[in-house]
Amino acid sequence: MTTQVSTRPSFITKVPAMPRANLLWQIVLVTRRNLVTIARTPAALLPPLAISIFFLIIYESTLGKAANFIPNLSGNSYLGFILPLSIVSSSLSGAGIAAQNMVRDIESGYFDKLLLTPVSRAALLLGPILAGALILGIQATIVILVAMVMGLESASGIGGLLVVIGLAVLLGTGFAGFTVSAALGSGSAAATQGASFIFFPLTFLTASFVPLELLSGWLETAARFNPITYVLEAMRTVLLTGWDGAVVWQGVLACLLLGGAMYALAVRALHVRTSRK
Amino acid sequence: MSNGAIVVENLVKQYGGGVTAVNDVSFSVPVGTIFGFLGPNGAGKSTTIKILTTLALPSGGRATVGGYDVVSEAAQVRRIAGVALQDIGIDPLMKPLELLTLQAQMFGATTKQAAARANELLELVRLTGAVDRRVGTYSGGMRRRLDLALALVHEPDILFLDEPTTGLDPASRRDVWDEVRRLNRELGMTIFLTTQYLEEADELAETVAIINQGQIAVQGSPAKLKTAVGTESINLAFDDRNLAARALDELSQMGGHVQMDRDMVRLYMNHAAERIPAVINRLRDANLNPISLTLTQPTLDDVFLQVTGQRLRTDAAPQATDQESA
Numbered sequence: 001m002t003t004q005v006s007t008r009p010s011f012i013t014k015v016p017a018m019p020r021a022n023l024l025w026q027i028v029l030v031t032r033r034n035l036v037t038i039a040r041t042p043a044a045l046l047p048p049l050a051i052s053i054f055f056l057i058i059y060e061s062t063l064g065k066a067a068n069f070i071p072n073l074s075g076n077s078y079l080g081f082i083l084p085l086s087i088v089s090s091s092l093s094g095a096g097i098a099a100q101n102m103v104r105d106i107e108s109g110y111f112d113k114l115l116l117t118p119v120s121r122a123a124l125l126l127g128p129i130l131a132g133a134l135i136l137g138i139q140a141t142i143v144i145l146v147a148m149v150m151g152l153e154s155a156s157g158i159g160g161l162l163v164v165i166g167l168a169v170l171l172g173t174g175f176a177g178f179t180v181s182a183a184l185g186s187g188s189a190a191a192t193q194g195a196s197f198i199f200f201p202l203t204f205l206t207a208s209f210v211p212l213e214l215l216s217g218w219l220e221t222a223a224r225f226n227p228i229t230y231v232l233e234a235m236r237t238v239l240l241t242g243w244d245g246a247v248v249w250q251g252v253l254a255c256l257l258l259g260g261a262m263y264a265l266a267v268r269a270l271h272v273r274t275s276r277k
Numbered sequence: 278m279s280n281g282a283i284v285v286e287n288l289v290k291q292y293g294g295g296v297t298a299v300n301d302v303s304f305s306v307p308v309g310t311i312f313g314f315l316g317p318n319g320a321g322k323s324t325t326i327k328i329l330t331t332l333a334l335p336s337g338g339r340a341t342v343g344g345y346d347v348v349s350e351a352a353q354v355r356r357i358a359g360v361a362l363q364d365i366g367i368d369p370l371m372k373p374l375e376l377l378t379l380q381a382q383m384f385g386a387t388t389k390q391a392a393a394r395a396n397e398l399l400e401l402v403r404l405t406g407a408v409d410r411r412v413g414t415y416s417g418g419m420r421r422r423l424d425l426a427l428a429l430v431h432e433p434d435i436l437f438l439d440e441p442t443t444g445l446d447p448a449s450r451r452d453v454w455d456e457v458r459r460l461n462r463e464l465g466m467t468i469f470l471t472t473q474y475l476e477e478a479d480e481l482a483e484t485v486a487i488i489n490q491g492q493i494a495v496q497g498s499p500a501k502l503k504t505a506v507g508t509e510s511i512n513l514a515f516d517d518r519n520l521a522a523r524a525l526d527e528l529s530q531m532g533g534h535v536q537m538d539r540d541m542v543r544l545y546m547n548h549a550a551e552r553i554p555a556v557i558n559r560l561r562d563a564n565l566n567p568i569s570l571t572l573t574q575p576t577l578d579d580v581f582l583q584v585t586g587q588r589l590r591t592d593a594a595p596q597a598t599d600q601e602s603a
Contacts, residue, residue, distance in 0.1 A: 029382055037370040040411070109366030113427065116330065116360055117383035118352065 023120050030119070030127025031134075034101050038135060044100060048093030049139050053146050056086040060150065063209060077240070080154070081211075083147045084235035087140050087168045088203055088228060094136025095175030096196045098128040102183040103192045115274060125266050129176040133169045140168040152239070160238035163248060170255035171231050175199055177262025184269035202228055227254035281305040282343060282435050282467035283312070283329065289337035290324050298324040300491035301338070306469060306484070311461050313482030313499075314471040315581070321491040322471040323363060326439045329469065330360045343434055356384075359433030363440045363471075365424045369413030373404055373423055376412065377430060384431040398426040402456065418449025425456060436460065438470045442477060450477070457481055475577040487581055494584040503575040509549035510579060511556055513542045513567040520565060527563050528556065538588055543573075545583070 038045065059082040105111040114124060144152070144161055154160040182195030205222040206229040207215060215223055223229045234251025237244045283306040290299040299321040306312040316322050327333035329342055331351040339346065345353040367376060377395035378388075386394060399405050402422040407415065412423060421441060428436060438457065442450040458481065460466045472478055478485045479499045486496035495502060513528075515521040518540055525537045533546030546552060550572060560567065573579070582588055 026383070029379060033371075033375070033379055036375065037368060040370045104370075105368060108368055109362065109364045110368045111366070112332070112362065113366040113380075114383065116332070116355055117380065118355060118385070119383040 023123060026120050026123035027126050027130070030123045031130045034098075034128045034131035035134065037101060037104075038097060038131060044097060045135065045139075048090060048096070049142060052086045052090040052093070052139065052143050055089060056083060056143060056147060057150070059085070059209070077152070079147060079150060079152050080239040081236055082209070083144070083152060083239065084164065084232045085203065085208055086143055086147075087164060087235065088171065088232065090139045090143055091136050091168050091172035092175055092196070092199055092203070094132045094139060094172040095179045095199075096132075096193075097135055098132025098176040099179030099183040099192045099196060100189070101128040101131065102180050103187070103189045106183065106187045107189065121267075121270055121274070125180065125263075125270055129173055129180060129266075132176045133173045136172040137165055137169045140165045154239050155242040156238045160243070163238050164235045167231050167235055167251050167255060170252065170259065171228070174227075174255055174259035174262045177259060177266045181262065181265045181269040184266065184273045187273075202226055207232060227258045230254035282308045282310075283340070283469055285325075285329070285338070285340045287338035288325065288328065288335050288340055290321070290328060290333070291336040297491050299328070299335075302488065302491070302493050303338075304486050304493060304496060306467060308467055309461070309465045310483045311457065311468045311470060311481050313478035313485040314469065314488060315473075315475065315478045315485055315577070316471075316488035317473060317587075320488045322488060323439060325488070326360075326362075326437055326469070326471055330358055330437050331355055356431065357434045359428035359431070359436045361421075361424045361428040361436075361438050361441060363443060365420050367412050367420065367424060367427070369411060371412055372410065373399055373408060373412060373426075376423070377426060380427050380430045386430075394430060398429055401429070402426045416449075418445055418452060421445060421449065421453055422456065425453070429460070433466070435467045435469065438468065440471055440473065443473065454480055475581060479577050485577065487584055489585040495580065499577055502577065502580045509547075509575065510543045510545045510573045511549050511553060512569075512571045512573055513544070513556075513560075514569040515540045515542070515565070515567055523563065524560060524565050524567070527559055527565065531556065531559065534583065536582060536586065538582065543579075543582070545575075545579070 056079075060079050063082070064078045102111075105114070111124075144164065156163075178199065179192060179196045183192045186192055186195070205219065206226045207223055212220070212223060212229065212233065231251045231254055234248045237247045283304075285305065286303050288299055288302045289297070291297050302321070302325065304312075314322055314325065324333065328335050329340055329347055331347055331354050334348060339348070341347065342354045343357040345357070347354055374392075374395045377398055378391045381391035381394045382388070399408060402425055404419060404423060404426070407419060412420065415423065425438075425441070428438075441457070442453050445453065454477070457468060457470065461468050468481075470477075470481065483498060484496065485499050485502060487494045513521075513524060515524060521537055521540045521542050524542045525535055528542060528544050529535045531544065531546070531552070533544055536543045536545070544556065553570070553572070557570075578588065
């Protein structure tokens with residue numbers, strides 16, 4: 001390039017040698033950008049939140065009275081028992097938001113443009129996932145506030161509520177790893193939407209409406225292998241009976257295992273998408 | 278360091294199923310020039326640009342961009358190359374400054390540098406008036422200009438434009454052309470441009486390569502290529518293909534190069550105007566009556582027609598300046 005002519009006019013300032021922006025900053029940049037676009041599509045945000053609240057109200061009013069006949073639940077509020085299920089379903093919708101962002105970028109071609117920059121691949125993956133997690137944290141908080149208006153009392157106070165939100169965010173991050181993988185793998189909004197529903201049955205193959213001890217047969221077996229069971233258990237324990245470190249850690253561990261596996265899946269999906277053919 | 282900003286040697290790209298998209302392509306683009314890569318849909322233009330911009334791997338041969346190998350030094354290539362692909366990749370929900378700032382930050386600019394650069398580029402592509410609008414509301418021409426600005430964020434030495442004016446109205450095409458010329462002249466940027474429009478290559482490029490079915494059919498400066506086609510042509514239209522085919526037979530015996538395209542026959546020869554009476558007489562003797570006769574100065578279109586045997590201009594192409602005159 002010895003003969004490169006360089007007569008740059010004044011309207012183009014020479015940008016000093018650009019170093020590679022550090023990873024953390026890149027993640028912040030991509031996450032922030034995803035939050036901006038999420039905020040500009042409120043239509044994608046409100047229905048999932050409304051459905052979570054709707055479920056909460058329906059379950060409470062149809063099953064709340066019957067719950068007194070469930071032996072293990074005697075003396076506890078069914079609201080505190082059913083709230084975690086509603087929260088878990090909002091985690092699913094948060095994961096959906098992350099994938100929708102990813103798939104929109106793929107469809108618009110913006111994703112390819114980002115791939116042609118030196119940005120870290122990890123930042124491209126984590127940006128939408130973290131933005132989705134943040135949104136679902138806010139949604140979980142709103143659902144909890146609604147539950148409190150309905151009469152929820154946390155057995156472990158504010159700290160317990162924060163644990164519930166934290167678990168919801170962790171779980172949602174794991175789900176998002178999966179839905180983002182589907183987005184990367186398919187590159188299609190419809191397929192991504194379809195894949196997001198795979199987790200939906202998981203919220204029922206668990207101790208959804210009654211405590212785990214009351215389940216039997218294949219459903220009990222399924223529930224024992226379902227990570228959501230342990231997350232629900234942890235949330236219910238802090239809401240209904242109080243602090244129990246072991247149960248909470250079990251829930252966190254379940255989230256981390258799910259999240260780790262799903263993130264690995266997402267990394268793999270990104271690798272396949274970006275491998276030059 | 279190198280003989281050119283872009284050097285391509287015996288490039289091959291095969292896809293699964295035995296499809297060869299690019300077949301032994303070689304060319305070189307001198308630093309600071311505009312290179313026009315011309316061909317119909319599916320000729321191998323986009324595949325070549327994808328290989329050169331590191332989005333795809335070649336199956337054979339080698340290519341360097343700015344002296345860097347596109348396979349083994351992809352990261353370096355990305356730093357010095359700006360790319361505006363045919364499908365404009367911009368998120369419709371974002372605003373222009375957000376896109377430009379983020380892009381600059383991705384290349385390592387600080388927040389302050391990125392903001393300054395974004396404003397500068399927006400001015401360069403004259404979009405400051407639409408600064409508060411989401412990109413989704415932009416017209417095709419505005420989107421192209423913004424996409425061009427995004428490709429320029431890191432001050433590339435070499436700019437790749439894949440069909441930059443496809444789908445644009447004539448006024449927007451002119452805008453893009455002006456921009457491309459300005460970048461080349463004022464910044465000394467080397468520009469590799471693919472196009473389906475002969476007129477575009479003629480307007481902008483110092484060197485043109487015509488690619489057809491994965492192979493370079495001919496390359497050189499537009500002027501040189503036009504001269505090589507020979508000279509003028511006499512164009513004769515007939516009622517149908519059969520008549521045209523018969524005319525082709527007749528005219529092929531007149532000395533000069535003949536070509537048929539649907540119901541049209543073209544006869545390339547020197548001093549064509551003086552030969553018109555002879556042509557008419559010959560056709561009349563064979564009982565062939567053309568429905569129209571025109572005389573054409575050579576254009577790149579003719580070059581294309583001559584080297585590939587088909588017309589390039591598609592129905593989707595905007596109105597081009599046709600120099601045919603009766």
